[in-house]
Amino acid sequence: MSVILIMLPAALILAGLGVWAFIMAAKKGQFDDLDTPAIRAVFDDDDVPVSHTKGKADAQNPSGRAADDTAHTERV
Amino acid sequence: MPEALPASTLDAMRGADTKSNEAVLCDHCSLPVPKGLVNPSEEHQFCCGGCESVYKVLHGAGLDGYYGIRDAVSKEKQPAASSHQSYEELDDPAFQQACVTNLPGGQCETELLLEGMHCAACVWLIERLPRVCPGVVESRANIRTRSAVVRYAPDQVPLSRVAQALDKLGYAAHPARGAGAREARRREDRRFLIRVAVAGAIAGNVMLLAVALYTEALSDIEPFWRNTLRYYSMGLGLLSLLWPGRVFFTGAIAALRTRTAHLDIPVALALAVGGIWGSYNALSGHGEIYFDSLSVLVFLLLVGRWVQHRQQRGAADQVELMLTLTPTSAERLLEDGTTKRVPIEAIEVGHLVRVEAGGSIPVDGHIENGTTQVDNALLTGESRPIARGEGDEVIAGATNIGSPIVVRVSAVGDSTRAAKLMALVASATADKAPIVQFADRVAAKFVVVVIVLAIINFTLWSLRADLRTGIEFATALLIVTCPCALGLSTPMAMSIALGRAAKQGILIKSAAAIEAMSNPRSTNGVMILDKTGTLTQGQTRVVEVACDVQLLQCAAAIESHSNHPLARAIVKAVGDASISPASNITQTPGGGIVGEVDDRRVMVGSPAFIAQHQPISPETQQSIDTMLSSGLTPVVIADDSGTMGVVGIGDPLREDTIDAINALKARGWQLHLCSGDHPEIAMQIAQQVGIDHAMGGASPERKAELVRTLREQGHRRIVMVGDGINDAAAMALSDVGIAVHGGAEAALQAADVYLTSPGVMPIETLCDLGRHTMKTIRIGLGVSLTYNTVAATLAVAGLISALIAAVIMPLSSLSVVALATRPWKHRGVR
Structure with missing residues (x-):
């Protein structure tokens, strides 16, 4: 049982180290942006294939843009 | 013989040419190319010059990969929104001083807010800025705040060129002003997160120790080891109360000082009593120590608050981006006849400023040269543009819709009419009484009931048994009835509501607005609607x-x-x-x-x-x-x-105005129309949409006065809906200010809610969401009160053990969190 006397402080020191590392990371701003890194990870390499398919896009909703336009010009 | 021609025929005439060109799509944005712009001899087709220049920039820099990513991640289609500005003002020393950080090694760093950034492909493209613009070292995008931190070498490339490069990619750049305030907010966010993390780590470790202590109840443990574990629990528990848990004590003290009800009061009470008595027990070696429950309590409450804080911050960030869209620079006409774009701060009285047609007038002044029409709708609510010629006065914030003019500056900054109105807003904000939220109101009653129960409990048990048992059971009662579920379910439900609202295009800066919109009937709620630009389209x-x-x-x-x-x-x-x-x-x-x-x-x-x-x-x-x-x-x-x-x-009504007005009336709102436009037109519109009370020719001061009068008449919820600077003071003074799409900067600042889609129909959605959210919170409260009552009964009966308390507490928290995610489906009132 006496091993507890060593294990308890040791465990707490380890936990403390973890917390300290987290605080340092937070203070350096590592957790400021939790959304973009998830996106960035998807295409980290620059060799993304060129696949701009022409004309694949929406023919069904030409009016969508017209609506946008009026929204923008409303209070220019 | 003139025959009446319905407006729909006109639409058909205009629509005819858009239908035949579905075949040709823009090579950049994949939207249809207008017939006139299709050029059969060209390999690539573009819907506008913006798209064409972006395509050429991308192609030239070998960044065609953008299209592959964009087609994979985003279905939204937007034409490139280049503004073709020169961004000269960014190179002004005054601006550089305020917004640019000099890094060691001669590099500079600044943050730019970017219009039009919306998907993963945008992030990819913005981060490849160094390939488009030599001299840029690094560009880090942030999709949440729609901004990018750009590091560049000023000796190779001026900041204006960097901004131009981003603009050419289709992202009009705006300097992130108020860097100090942003940094302060960022630090606050970090501290918040650190508190959550520390509380979590401590709670986990105390729970581990607690497992050992609870199993001790089943099998015997030597007193020495038992006490060792209890000392460690105490140490960690006190650390949790004093470090991350300190916010509850400061919150409670602040609430007591201002004599307002706040949820922090019962929480702090439970934490304080539990902490003190637990420490006494730990040191004396007898009785329960409670630190496991207390540290988990601190952790869960902080998590709930953090989630809500994050949602609110997201909405505030987006509104801030809208704010920066208003011009912060002006085109100064120099003596030699040339013009130079300078930051607005560099303009002085007596200078000449050129304002393009369609531009916003940045200063108060008199027209020196040119005749034009000026749209004052955002300032005064007048729907008709006014003709202005040489010598006539124009005011900052108005839009020049005629032809270019040159203005001799008579007032800048704080002395402009718009700035004086902003001062009115600031004083109105100070006047505004905060809404005491439901959870806080409940907490106020809760704390009284719990204290009374605890005293009864203490007296009974001290008389029946001894003083020690009395304290023991009273403490158990305080901890077990601590409104953890309430403190957790309210922010959870609120942040879920904020997220849902954002999806519907409603940005909410303060969660209290959701509650304020929920029950117009019981609070005698009244909604004041502006006319121009709110009910009507704001355009002739x-x-x-x-x-x-x-x-x-x-x-x-x-x-x-x-x-x-x-x-x-x-x-x-x-x-x-x-x-x-x-x-x-x-x-x-x-x-x-x-x-x-x-x-x-x-x-x-x-x-x-x-x-x-x-x-x-x-x-x-x-x-x-x-x-x-x-x-x-x-x-x-x-x-x-x-x-x-x-x-x-x-100025025609918006299509959905009448439906929206009827829906709002059906929800129990009393409606007032208050417009700066001519009384006749205001009456006319009020009659058309079916609003009984209408007021025309109202100045900003008059609008604010109306809010005060209505409050004196006993309306306990006043909502102001508007879009202009003339509505801002009334918005700030009312319980909830709602700025509609296309509103002025002042309106955005004063408003609690900003609608990103035009019209007032989203307000009805907001009411429905508010009602749903408040129902969720009430159900959560009911459930947690049931748990608390059961636990309190057990505690009064002396049947509660720390183990039962430790099981009940997380169980009640889990069920209220699960409840908070109750699905919402928008149902209209019809």
Whole structure:
């Protein structure tokens, strides 16, 4: 049982180290942006294939843009 | 014989040319290319110059990969929104001083807010800025705040060129002003997160120790080891209370000082009593120590608050981006006749400033050169543009919709009319009493009940057993009834509601607004609606047509030579495609215009102007009278042969306004219309949409006064809906200020809620969401109170053990969190 006397402080020191590392990371701003890194990870390499398919896009909703336009010009 | 032509025919005329060009799609944004721009000899087709230049930049830098990513991640299609500004003002030393950080090694760093960034492909592209713009070292995008931190070498590339490069990629850049405030907010966010993390780590470790202590209840443990574990629990528990848990104590003390109800009070009470008595027990070696429950309590409450905080911050960040869209620079005309773009701070009284047509006027002043029309709608609520000539006064915040003008500056910064209105907003904000939220109101009653129960419990048990047992059971009661579930479920439900609202295009800066919108009936709620730009479209348009098409086209041909707002409305109604050339144009200011189209002499103008040349036919006179009575401005068109027609021009209602008004009324809102426009027009519109109370010609001060009067009349919820600077003070003073789409900067700052889609229909959605959320919170409260009652009964009966308390607490928290995610489906009131 006496091993507890060593294990308890040791465990707490380890936990403390973890917390300290987290605080340092937070203070350096590592957790400021939790959304973009998830996106960035998807295409980290620059060799993304060129696949701009022409004309694949929406023919069904030409009016969508017209609506946008009026929204923008409303209070220019 | 003029025949009435329904407005739908006009739409059909305009729509005809958009339908036939679905085949050709823009190579950049994949939207249809207008017929006139299709160039069969070119390999690539573009819908606009913006898209073309972006495509060329991307292609030239070998960044065609953008299209692959974009097609994979985003279905949204937007044409490139380059503004083609010069961004000269970014190189101004005053600006550099304020917004640019100098890094060791001669590099500079600044943050730019980017319009139009919306998907993963945008992030990819923005982060490849160094390949487009040599001299840029690094560019880090942030999709949440729609911004990028750019590091560049100032000796190789000026900041203006960096901003131009981003602009060329289709992301108009705006400097992130108020860097100090942003940094402070960022630090606050970090501290918040650190508190959550520390509380979590401590809670986990105390729970591990607690497992050992609870199993001790089943099998014997030597007192030495038991006490060791208890000392460690105490140490960690106190650390949790004093470090991350300190916020509850400071919150409770602040609430007590201002004598307001707050959820922090019962929480702090439970934490304090549990902590003190637990420490005493730990040191004396007898009784329960509670630290496991307390540290988990701290952790869970902080998690709930953090989630809500994050959601609110997200909405605030997006509103801030909207704020930066207003110009912060002006085009100064120098003595040598050249112009230079400078930051607004560098403009002084007496300078000359050029304002482009369509631009926002940055200063108060008098027109030195040029005549134009000025749209004051955002400042005063007047829906009709005003003609302004040399020597006339113009005010900052108005829009120049006619032709370019040169303005001699008479006031800048704090002394402009707009800034004085902002001062009014600031004082109104200070006057505003905060809404005591439901959870806090409940907490106020809760704390009284719990204290009474604890005292009864303590007295009973001290008399029946001994003092120690009395304290023991009273403490157990305080901890077990601590409104953890309430403190957790309210922020959870609120942040889920904020997220849902954001998906519907409603950005909410303060969660209290959700509650305030939920129950107009029981609070005698009243909603004040602005007219121009809120109920109406805020633009002059042809609303009624009593004229044959050919004549109307002739009128448009002639009017295309004028930049009078009424003339523009006619041209817009007909559409550019069907305009034929006109000649021999003569304009009579304030009257009308005469010209020749296809050898036909046509006159267009006010009824009085036309009457000078030829008599007005009885039918036309009748149409004129109907239009005048419905608040429209009639414009008469006549030709030599005596054919005559009339069009009614006004600021039409938005399509969904009447539905939205009916829905709001059905929810129990009492509606008031309060407009800065002419009383006649205000009455007219109020009648059309069915609002009983209407007030016209209202100044900003008058609007704020209305809010105060209504409050004195016993309305406990006042919502102000508007879009202009003239509404801002009233918004700040009311319980909830709602800025509608396209509103002015001041309105955005004063508002609690910002609607990103036009019209007032989203307000109805917000009411429904509020009702749903409050129901969720009440159910959560019911459930947690049931748990608390059971636990309190057990505690009073002396049946509670720390183990039962430790099981009940997380169980109640889990169930209320699960409840908070209750699905919401928007149901209208009809």
